[in-house]
Amino acid sequence: MNLAFKDIRYHRFKFFSSVLGVGLLLMVVLAIGGIIRGVIYDSATIVTETGADLWVVERDTLGPFVETSRIPEDYYHAIEVVPGVAEASPLAIGWEHVVRPPRPTPLAKFMYKNAVAGTQTMVEPGWMDVPAEERFVVIGYKPGRIGGPPALVAGRGIEADDYELVADVKTGFQVGERVRIGYHDYTVVGLTKNMVGFTADPVVYTTLKEAQQILFRPDPDLLRDRRRRFREPFETEAALAPRLAEPLARRAADLAEDTHVVNAIAVRLEPGASPEAVAKEIARWQRLEVHTAPRQVNLQLMGSNRLLILQLSLFRVILVLIAGIIIGLIIYTFTLDKVKEMAVLKLLGAPGRRIYVMILQQAVLIGVLGAILGGALEFAVEPFFPRRVEATYGDVGQMLVAMTVIAALSSLLAVRRAMTVDARSVLGS
Amino acid sequence: MEYAVEAEGLTKAYGEGRARVEVLKGVDLSARRGDLIAIMGPSGSGKTTLLHVLGLVTEPTAGRLILGGQDIYGGRWRPDLQRFRREKIGFIFQFANLIPFLTARENVLLPLDLTGVRGRAARERAAELLDYLDVADRADLLPEKLSGGERQRVAIARALANDPAVILADEPTASLDTERGLSVMRLLRRLSAEHGTAVLMVTHDTRMIGEVDRVIHLLDGAVRDPGTTAGQSIPGGFCS
Ligand SMILES: Nc1ncnc2c1ncn2[C@@H]1O[C@H](COP(=O)(O)OP(=O)(O)O)[C@@H](O)[C@H]1O
Numbered sequence: 187m188n189l190a191f192k193d194i195r196y197h198r199f200k201f202f203s204s205v206l207g208v209g210l211l212l213m214v215v216l217a218i219g220g221i222i223r224g225v226i227y228d229s230a231t232i233v234t235e236t237g238a239d240l241w242v243v244e245r246d247t248l249g250p251f252v253e254t255s256r257i258p259e260d261y262y263h264a265i266e267v268v269p270g271v272a273e274a275s276p277l278a279i280g281w282e283h284v285v286r287p288p289r290p291t292p293l294a295k296f297m298y299k300n301a302v303a304g305t306q307t308m309v310e311p312g313w314m315d316v317p318a319e320e321r322f323v324v325i326g327y328k329p330g331r332i333g334g335p336p337a338l339v340a341g342r343g344i345e346a347d348d349y350e351l352v353a354d355v356k357t358g359f360q361v362g363e364r365v366r367i368g369y370h371d372y373t374v375v376g377l378t379k380n381m382v383g384f385t386a387d388p389v390v391y392t393t394l395k396e397a398q399q400i401l402f403r404p405d406p407d408l409l410r411d412r413r414r415r416f417r418e419p420f421e422t423e424a425a426l427a428p429r430l431a432e433p434l435a436r437r438a439a440d441l442a443e444d445t446h447v448v449n450a451i452a453v454r455l456e457p458g459a460s461p462e463a464v465a466k467e468i469a470r471w472q473r474l475e476v477h478t479a480p481r482q483v484n485l486q487l488m489g490s491n492r493l494l495i496l497q498l499s500l501f502r503v504i505l506v507l508i509a510g511i512i513i514g515l516i517i518y519t520f521t522l523d524k525v526k527e528m529a530v531l532k533l534l535g536a537p538g539r540r541i542y543v544m545i546l547q548q549a550v551l552i553g554v555l556g557a558i559l560g561g562a563l564e565f566a567v568e569p570f571f572p573r574r575v576e577a578t579y580g581d582v583g584q585m586l587v588a589m590t591v592i593a594a595l596s597s598l599l600a601v602r603r604a605m606t607v608d609a610r611s612v613l614g615s
Numbered sequence: 616m617e618y619a620v621e622a623e624g625l626t627k628a629y630g631e632g633r634a635r636v637e638v639l640k641g642v643d644l645s646a647r648r649g650d651l652i653a654i655m656g657p658s659g660s661g662k663t664t665l666l667h668v669l670g671l672v673t674e675p676t677a678g679r680l681i682l683g684g685q686d687i688y689g690g691r692w693r694p695d696l697q698r699f700r701r702e703k704i705g706f707i708f709q710f711a712n713l714i715p716f717l718t719a720r721e722n723v724l725l726p727l728d729l730t731g732v733r734g735r736a737a738r739e740r741a742a743e744l745l746d747y748l749d750v751a752d753r754a755d756l757l758p759e760k761l762s763g764g765e766r767q768r769v770a771i772a773r774a775l776a777n778d779p780a781v782i783l784a785d786e787p788t789a790s791l792d793t794e795r796g797l798s799v800m801r802l803l804r805r806l807s808a809e810h811g812t813a814v815l816m817v818t819h820d821t822r823m824i825g826e827v828d829r830v831i832h833l834l835d836g837a838v839r840d841p842g843t844t845a846g847q848s849i850p851g852g853f854c855s
């Protein structure tokens with residue numbers, strides 16, 4: 187007869203509340219692990235998903251997402267002929283925002299109020315009651331070359347300069363929605379998932395030309411001023427060459443509008459080419475900075491999100507220790523509650539092994555069910571986090587192993603204590 | 616005739632030095648197979664302690680204890696006490712001490728299960744015992760649903776399950792009415808006679824004295840007037 191299951195059947199409330207307690211603690215432990223992984227993925231995803239082996243940027247800059255970089259658009263032709271390069275794709279990258287009517291979910295409101303509650307002295311009240319500006323990263327690419335959206339979860343991709351956008355779902359844009367960015371209205375034609383900059387700002391894709399207009403086209407006043415300055419020298423020289431002056435002046439004025447600037451050139455290598463060697467070649471030949479993809483990820487991850495990750499890691503260590511201790515205590519007291527039954531079993535001559543097995547089965551079952559429950563709860567709450575949270579089955583597996591060990595240790599300690607208790611102190615005779 | 620229980624100079628002391636208290640002061644005692652012996656004495660005289668020593672729950676500080684021909688503490692190696700307990704000794708406690716998460720039937724099946732008796736043979740034995748103790752209709756209830764008397768009878772059935780050589784009972788009839796108490800006594804009587812089981816029973820209940828072979832009076836941890844037969848001595852003042 188399996189004593190463990192009969193006991194569980196009888197003490198189901200105590201058993202399942204212990205499982206619940208363990209499960210909730212493990213949910214939090216798994217969530218903080220998922221949050222850290224989320225930050226790491228967010229730091230890397232735009233680089234890894236682009237599929238570029240090298241990122242070419244302005245000399246002495248750290249990369250298009252980290253530091254302002256401007257290089258001539260046409261350089262990509264020159265880079266494409268470097269041996270080992272399969273494809274070079276000019277990219278315009280910058281931050282933009284739209285102002286939209288606020289529509290926070292009740293959960294978002296609650297989270298904001300909760301965040302402000304403890305830090306009122308630091309945050310001016312009402313500072314962000316409802317965020318109306320939504321910031322995102324604009325990436326302009328030449329359709330057909332790398333740098334565009336990887337996999338779409340809805341709609342279609344961009345084929346030509348048609349004032350179309352593919353946006354990450356985190357922007358909240360819907361397929362078919364019209365969004366005003368800069369001086370034009372754009373139609374959202376497709377959606378991607380998990381495409382964010384390392385600060386977790388969602389990415390919006392459009393064609394290179396339109397992105398250049400959005401990002402680099404001067405303000406109208408500035409443009410008027412520039413036009414005037416560009417024309418001026420020709421007008422003062424008009425007496426010398428009256429017939430040439432006017433067309434030259436117009437040509438010069440047009441230059442004021444020129445936006446043939448990109449922020450980076452993404453390079454895909456031919457199979458077998460050494461990224462380091464090609465990077466050195468490009469950097470030597472042009473006055474450019476070339477980062478390999480892993481280095482680019484590292485710059486975003488360790489250069490920019492380092493403190494955030496270390497901060498969360500320390501918190502995770504504290505959390506794991508506390509959860510371990512509390513789970514140990516839950517199982518320890520759960521086991522010690524059975525002192526009387528253990529004493530009676532001993533008096534009936536039950537072999538020690540039988541008693542240990544009964545206790546171990548229950549304790550390990552609490553640990554294992556707790557880990558499964560914790561995993562299920564964590565996966566259930568993940569979508570409600572504002573940033574990406576990504577716990578894995580591997581994490582849950584780790585918890586299963588850790589829980590088995592903790593449950594075994596703490597219950598064995600408890601049984602050893604229980605077995606030394608004087609029988610008559612529990613029998614009441 | 617072979618002795619089921621033999622004890623010589625059993626001593627049990629708690630504490631050290633000045634705090635040392637001798638609860639048993641050299642108890643000599645023997646019981647043959649088939650004996651029904653009552654242990655009487657005022658509260659605090661060491662009756663429960665004696666039963667616990669005899670039942671291998673508590674190790675004596677000094678003295679010899681021979682159970683079923685085996686010297687428990689005197690030999691070169693100590694026998695497996697757990698095994699001894701489950702095969703040779705049946706306990707009936709002052710309180711039933713049933714396992715709360717097992718039904719009455721499962722409580723009786725437990726000692727059988729522990730000695731490896733399972734399946735049909737075990738079920739039949741449990742049913743027979745429950746029937747014998749008149750709790751067959753309560754067999755599938757948990758202890759918390761039983762009355763005190765029913766619980767105690769289930770506990771007796773549990774003690775009998777493995778047909779032990781010795782039954783140690785600590786005031787088994789205290790929670791029963793006269794009739795049920797007497798029937799339990801007769802049951803133990805019959806059991807000791809039919810199966811050759813030695814029954815040692817602590818009781819305050821003078822009504823039961825007529826049923827027993829021998830009364831052992833304990834006073835301050837020592838046997839007073841050992842071997843007195845039931846008919847000769849029933850000091851009423853002793854057994855309030
Ligand atoms: N663990 C112990 N430590 C110290 N004294 C004890 C212990 N257990 C019992 N005693 C003492 O032993 C004496 C006898 O107790 P007990 O055997 O229960 O007597 P009875 O069952 O006859 O009432 C009592 O005075 C009790 O206080």
Ligand SMILES: [Mg+2]
Binds near residue numbers: 615662663
């Ligand atoms: Mg007592």
